Amino acid sequence: MRLLSFNMQYGFGAEGIYDLTRAAAVISGADIACLQEVDRHWSRTGFDDQPALLAEMLPDRFCVFGPGFDMDASTVVAGRVVNRRRQFGPMILSRWPILWSRVHLLPLAAMIDPINTQTCALEACIAAPSGPLRVVSVHLAHVGVGERLAQIAALKAALVPVGPWSGVDDEPLRNWTEGQSEPPCPAEMLWLGDFNSEPGSAEYRAIVGEVPYHPGARYRGAMVDAVAALGLHLHSHEKTIAGQIRRRQLDHVFVDASLAPRLRRASVDAGCLASDHLPLWVEMDL
Template identity: 80%
Template sequence: MRLLSFNIQYGFGADGVYDLTRAAQVIAAADIACLQEVDRHWSRSGFDDQPARLEALLPDRYTVFGPGFDMDASRIEGGRVVNRRRQFGPMIVSRWKILWSRLHLLPLAAMIEPINTQTCALEACIAAPCGPLRVVSVHLAHVGVAERLAQIAALRAALPTVGPWSGTDDEPARNWTEGQDEPPCPAPMLWMGDFNCEPGSAEYRAIVGETPYHPGARYRGAMVDAAAGLGLHSHEKIIAGALRRRQLDHIFLDAALAPRLTRVWTETDCPASDHFPLWAVIDL
């Protein structure tokens, strides 16, 4: 199973050119893709509905989009209101059905400068051939360490052990369950996305459960970094006039899934974004 974590930078490539088809070509090679920075109705991307465009470009895939950022983009046409929302957030694209999904808004710190926007995590359960698989497309704040630590703690607390509903339907006339069984919610998870932190950082240690005071010790509930020790650069950008290469995108696996990991790499020759696609293969 080919997994992809990819911040598509709202369709703008490393060359500054807007071309969503390049991102779609990358995504097409994945079985499950967790995307970040997907736009809907922004002037910078020609007011495109990018989730709809990606669905059209990938007609054999299942998708779900979860905007954390949502603003008015309505307009008046012919005397009537055309309702549109200017949105920004993560998306999940899958070769197999997405059984359910839910959106988790992450803590947002008030800023004076620079701009700080609402971020979120999109959770989904996918009907993989091996059985239901739980994945989370994550985008943490870019501004500061304290905010990201708060977001990681909030995300852990917000990931329950049940799906979007549980129990027995006591109002069958209203058909809450549509005749379906209680939705699966497997405990093992994959977290994939733009975490805006590098290996060894406080945020990274919080996710993988490391303690700086007792080398080798790990807390329960820790995730495993798929690319641990590989030194993969996943982000390349000109900052203050200098090219900076950093490892901000990660694929974290539950310890139960880690033994099935067979390969991890970044696609460093991909021009579709200023983030390199981060790939992993797991044997399920």
């Protein structure tokens, strides 16, 4: 199974050109893709509905979009209101049905400057061939360490292994569950996304914990960095700081420790120009 974590920078490439088809070409190689920075009805992207366009470009994929916030972008044409919402957030695409999904808003720090937007995590349960698989597309704040630590704590608290409903429908005449049984919600998870934090940082350690004394030890319920577990060092983002190019690993795939033995490969598309982030690929035996 090929997993993709990709901050697509709302379709703008590394050279600043807007071209959503390049992002779609990247996504087409994934079995499950977790995207960040997906736009809907923004002027900067020609008021495109990117979730709808990506679904159209990739017709064999199941998909779900989870905006972190929602603003008015409506117009009035010939006296009629054309309802349109301006949204921004993560998206998940899958070769297999997405059984359910939900959005988790993350803490937002009030700023004077620079701009700081409401971010969120999009959780989904996918009917993978090996059984239900819970994946989370994550985008942490870019401004400060403290805010990211608060977001990680909130995410851990929210991602309990309980699905969108729990228990037996006590009002069958209302058909609340539409005749379906309680949906699956496995305890094991995969977190994919732009964490705006590098390996070894406080935020990174808040996710993977401290290195255990016993080499190779795995704590039940702990998260493992897929890249590090495979003995690799990859960078997914370049930024010029004080006149020097810094290569950083801000995008990560974290897997439940119980799934770590299933990891096979990890890589980035070093020559990809579809975004200012490089696509991060992880292959697992699932």
